[in-house]
Amino acid sequence: MDVVLLSRLQFAAATMFHFLFxxxxxxxxxxxxxxxxxxxxxxxxxxxxxxxxxxxxFLINFAVGIVTGITLEFQFxxxxxxxSAYVGDIFGSLLAIEATTxxxxxxxxxxxxxxxxxxxxxxxxxxxxxxxALAGTTSALWILLANGWMQHPVGYVIRDGRAELxxxxxxxxxxxxxxxxxxxxxxxYVLSAFFVMGVSAYHLLKKQHVEFFTRSFKIALVFxxxxxxxxxxxxxxxxxxxxxxxxxKLAAMESHWGTTTRAPIxxxxxxxxxxxxxxxxxxxxxxxxxxxxxxxxxxxxxxxxDFPKDERPPVMLTFIxxxxxxxxxxxxxxxxxxxxLRRNRLMESPNYLKIMLFAIPLPYIxxxxxxxxxxxxxxxxxxxxxxRTSDAVSPVAGSQVLFSLIGFLVxxxxxxxxxxxxxxxNARKGPMPE
Amino acid sequence: xLLESIWFFLWGLLWAVFFMxxxxxxxxxxxxxxxxxxxxxxxxxxxxxxxxxxxxxVWLITAGGVTFAAFPTVYAFMFSSLYTPxxxxxxxxxxxxVSFEFRGKIESPAWKRLWDACIFIGSxxxxxxxxxxxxxxxxxLPFDQNGYYGSLISLLNPYGILGGALxxxxxxxxxxxxxxxxxxxxxxxxxxxAASRLWLVLVVVAVTFLGATWVVTPLYExxxxxxxxxxxxxxxxxxxxxxxxxxxxxxxxKAWISSAATIVGATFFCIIGLYPNLFPSxxxxxxxxxxxxxxxxPLTLKIMLVVVLIFIPVVIAYQVWAYFMFSDRxxxxxxxxxxxx
Numbered sequence: 115m116d117v118v119l120l121s122r123l124q125f126a127a128a129t130m131f132h133f134l135f136x137x138x139x140x141x142x143x144x145x146x147x148x149x150x151x152x153x154x155x156x157x158x159x160x161x162x163x164x165x166x167x168x169x170x171x172f173l174i175n176f177a178v179g180i181v182t183g184i185t186l187e188f189q190f191x192x193x194x195x196x197x198s199a200y201v202g203d204i205f206g207s208l209l210a211i212e213a214t215t216x217x218x219x220x221x222x223x224x225x226x227x228x229x230x231x232x233x234x235x236x237x238x239x240x241x242x243x244x245x246x247a248l249a250g251t252t253s254a255l256w257i258l259l260a261n262g263w264m265q266h267p268v269g270y271v272i273r274d275g276r277a278e279l280x281x282x283x284x285x286x287x288x289x290x291x292x293x294x295x296x297x298x299x300x301x302x303y304v305l306s307a308f309f310v311m312g313v314s315a316y317h318l319l320k321k322q323h324v325e326f327f328t329r330s331f332k333i334a335l336v337f338x339x340x341x342x343x344x345x346x347x348x349x350x351x352x353x354x355x356x357x358x359x360x361x362x363k364l365a366a367m368e369s370h371w372g373t374t375t376r377a378p379i380x381x382x383x384x385x386x387x388x389x390x391x392x393x394x395x396x397x398x399x400x401x402x403x404x405x406x407x408x409x410x411x412x413x414x415x416x417x418x419x420d421f422p423k424d425e426r427p428p429v430m431l432t433f434i435x436x437x438x439x440x441x442x443x444x445x446x447x448x449x450x451x452x453x454x455l456r457r458n459r460l461m462e463s464p465n466y467l468k469i470m471l472f473a474i475p476l477p478y479i480x481x482x483x484x485x486x487x488x489x490x491x492x493x494x495x496x497x498x499x500x501x502r503t504s505d506a507v508s509p510v511a512g513s514q515v516l517f518s519l520i521g522f523l524v525x526x527x528x529x530x531x532x533x534x535x536x537x538x539x540n541a542r543k544g545p546m547p548e
Numbered sequence: 549x550l551l552e553s554i555w556f557f558l559w560g561l562l563w564a565v566f567f568m569x570x571x572x573x574x575x576x577x578x579x580x581x582x583x584x585x586x587x588x589x590x591x592x593x594x595x596x597x598x599x600x601x602x603x604x605x606v607w608l609i610t611a612g613g614v615t616f617a618a619f620p621t622v623y624a625f626m627f628s629s630l631y632t633p634x635x636x637x638x639x640x641x642x643x644x645x646v647s648f649e650f651r652g653k654i655e656s657p658a659w660k661r662l663w664d665a666c667i668f669i670g671s672x673x674x675x676x677x678x679x680x681x682x683x684x685x686x687x688x689l690p691f692d693q694n695g696y697y698g699s700l701i702s703l704l705n706p707y708g709i710l711g712g713a714l715x716x717x718x719x720x721x722x723x724x725x726x727x728x729x730x731x732x733x734x735x736x737x738x739x740x741x742a743a744s745r746l747w748l749v750l751v752v753v754a755v756t757f758l759g760a761t762w763v764v765t766p767l768y769e770x771x772x773x774x775x776x777x778x779x780x781x782x783x784x785x786x787x788x789x790x791x792x793x794x795x796x797x798x799x800x801x802k803a804w805i806s807s808a809a810t811i812v813g814a815t816f817f818c819i820i821g822l823y824p825n826l827f828p829s830x831x832x833x834x835x836x837x838x839x840x841x842x843x844x845x846p847l848t849l850k851i852m853l854v855v856v857l858i859f860i861p862v863v864i865a866y867q868v869w870a871y872f873m874f875s876d877r878x879x880x881x882x883x884x885x886x887x888x889x
Contacts, residue, residue, distance in 0.1 A: 166886065173649065174649060174653070177645060177646050177648075177649035177650075178646060180602065180645065181641065181642040181645035181646055182642065183609075184605070184608070184609060184638055184641060184642065184645075185635075185638045185642070187609050187612045187613060187616075188612055188627055188634060188638060190616065190623075190624075191612075191615075191616065191623045191624055191626065191627025191628060192627045192628055192631050192634060192635065193628070195624035195625060195627070195628035196624070197624075198616065198620055198623055198624035198627075199620055199621050199623075199624035199625070201620075202616050202617065202620020202621070202623055202624065202844065203617075203620055203844045203845050203848045204848070205616075206613065206615075206616030206617035206618075206620050206623065206844070207616075207617040207844070207848050207851065207852055209613045209616055209617070210610065210613035210614045210616060210617035210618075210852060210855075211617075211852075211855050212613070213606060213609045213610040213612075213613040213614075214610055214613075214855055214856060214859045214860065214863070215855070215859050217606050217609060217610075218603065218606045218610070218859075218863045218867075219863075219866070221602040221603045221605070221606050222602070222603030222606070222863075222866055222867055222870055223866070223870075224602065225598070225599035225600055225601075225602055225603055225870060225874075226599065226870050226873065228598070228599065228887050229595075229598060229599040229874060229887060230599075230873065231885070231887060232885075233873050273845070276620075278844075278845040278847070278848070279844075279845055279847050279848045279851070280847070282847070282851050508624075508628035508631070509628070509695055510628055510631055514631055514632065518631070518632075518635050521635065521639060525639055525642065525643070529642070529646055532646075532650060533646070536650065536653050536654075539653075540653070546886065
């Protein structure tokens with residue numbers, strides 16, 4: 115079988131699975147740290163119970179997230195060795211900086227947090243959780259700078275047949291990576307807020323631990339409202355930057371074939387890649403794609419037909435991911451704004467609570483689709499404009515990759531099933547009676 | 549040249565610290581079915597490494613990341629050549645990591661047996677395979693300019709297996725000593741006597757390894773050209789016998805420290821012998837990857853050196869703090885805590 119395709123599938127499986135757990139780690143760590151701080155400040159035992167309950171769910175989730183992250187540090191070498199040799203000078207250093215500055219802190223201090231309840235003062239214990247949250251966030255920054263460099267390589271020079279670092283500041287302040295960081299982290303906060311609201315809604319619907327879960331819900335609601343607005347605003351800025359540095363991705367996002375000014379978006383369309391057109395286009399609104407890409411309704415947007423065929427990303431997948439992500443993002447704003455209006459009458463809003471319970475998976479879908487858009491939309495490049503994905507794989511046998519891919523699917527499938535089962539079981543159980 | 553050599557030894561140091569720290573976690577995990585007679589025993593053993601194993605494992609991630617940053621060609625070629633053994637190690641470590649978290653979440657003997665088995669496999673497999681992989685690097689691997697010709701089976705040659713046995717024994721002794729520090733009552737005595745018996749096997753394996761290394765690898769060449777370096781293996785052997793001395797005195801903390809010194813010394817004995825090779829070929833010396841022909845650009849090496857010199861001491865500081873916090877003797881009472889595994 116095709117080594118490139120198998121390697122891509124394996125990388126997609128490994129990263130997408132890892133990313134089922136990372137966002138909740140990023141957001142829930144902040145909320146748990148906040149709850150514990152409230153406990154330290156007020157001495158209110160409910161906040162302590164909240165810290166322990168949400169902390170427990172955080173830890174199960176963290177365990178699966180952390181172990182699946184280990185393989186990613188090595189996958190570039192095992193499956194993408196030509197890529198690694200070509201860009202390791204820059205890309206590798208970002209991963210190494212992440213491990214040294216962030217991952218160590220997060221892992222060591224989390225152990226201290228779990229087992230340190232009696233060994234540390236209350237204040238110190240809460241501080242440890244804030245440091246865990248901080249380390250997770252800086253970890254995300256370095257990883258997204260690494261991805262940002264693949265999306266928009268800067269600060270390098272080609273020397274001795276590879277990309278070598280020339281300007282570290284350019285790499286560390288790469289606008290693409292910074293925008294990805296804010297978009298991803300705020301997206302992770304949305305996901306975590308919806309998780310907490312959904313689990314709280316479950317118990318509120320059953321009218322149990324009402325005080326406990328009303329408080330949890332409200333904390334998450336504020337967190338979720340702020341982040342769902344922020345993630346959209348950053349997404350908009352990000353869109354303009356993508357237009358500038360990855361015009362083919364923008365065109366694929368809206369399945370925009372011909373170069374036009376006042377480029378429209380279509381409420382409904384079906385891309386037809388073979389014939390370089392859309393089979394159906396319904397409800398076209400002129401100027402919106404120009405507005406999205408350039409913040410100018412009259413701007414000219416280059417269509418896919420004006421890119422060489424071998425420099426176009428797969429249109430269908432990019433197109434669907436973008437629309438679904440944006441649609442879901444809009445829904446998150448509506449749901450949190452509505453929740454804000456009902457915040458003092460949650461118990462009288464069973465339908466809203468039901469919706470919020472069933473909304474738990476939606477941010478997961480949105481955030482995964484965001485990554486599909488970012489990565490599939492970058493194709494056929496592994497490093498945009500610099501190296502093609504097909505030139506990047508290891509010279510390993512297809513059978514080797516096939517076996518490891520099956521291994522990944524089986525092991526990760528089982529771990530994911532058990533992980534989510536345990537999270538759901540403990541979430542349903544509710545807080546420990548103190 | 550100097551920068552590349554500094555990075556070569558930093559690279560060795562990261563691996564040494566990984567083996568020294570996660571080594572006892574892996575040892576404890578391997579000893580779990582042998583020393584843990586009851587569920588309480590097993591829980592005590594798991595809780596003795598519970599707060600620390602995760603931070604320890606990051607040394608592996610960092611060793612991987614630093615290989616990528618400082619020696620990208622080695623990272624690319626080594627990991628794609630050792631594809632299957634590396635993925636086996638990673639899968640094993642994944643299973644071990646979740647087992648600690650999953651094991652106590654459902655009260656059922658069958659459920660616990662499942663994760664006990666996973667902890668054992670997830671500990672013994674990486675211990676042995678790390679040894680196999682490194683021993684094969686020491687003796688050189690079958691590759692030339694056109695690529696790698698080995699397989700998982702070809703790695704399992706006698707010297708490779710001997711390397712696997714050495715790592716396993718080092719980690720078992722290290723783990724048993726950790727348990728002798730942290731376990732209460734009967735379990736502590738079992739751990740201490742296991743450490744004594746395992747130590748004897750370790751001495752036999754270590755002597756065999758040192759002899760075999762003379763015969764099948766070129767590691768001693770650096771020592772013969774600079775005899776002063778022999779001080780490293782001498783200190784290592786002294787530390788190895790120090791373990792026994794401290795065990796007799798029942799000073800388990802010092803015995804554990806001797807064991808830690810043995811692991812670091814053994815790693816450095818090999819790394820010094822390997823220098824400047826990182827991934828040597830036994831078919832065509834010109835194809836060997838060395839600190840000089842496989843390194844990153846001077847700018848990257850300089851920036852990374854600054855990062856490492858600032859942050860690694862900080863990491864060591866807070867890890868030592870965590871070690872002090874979690875090196876007291878556990879008791880059955882600790883198992884009642886809500887957070888206990």
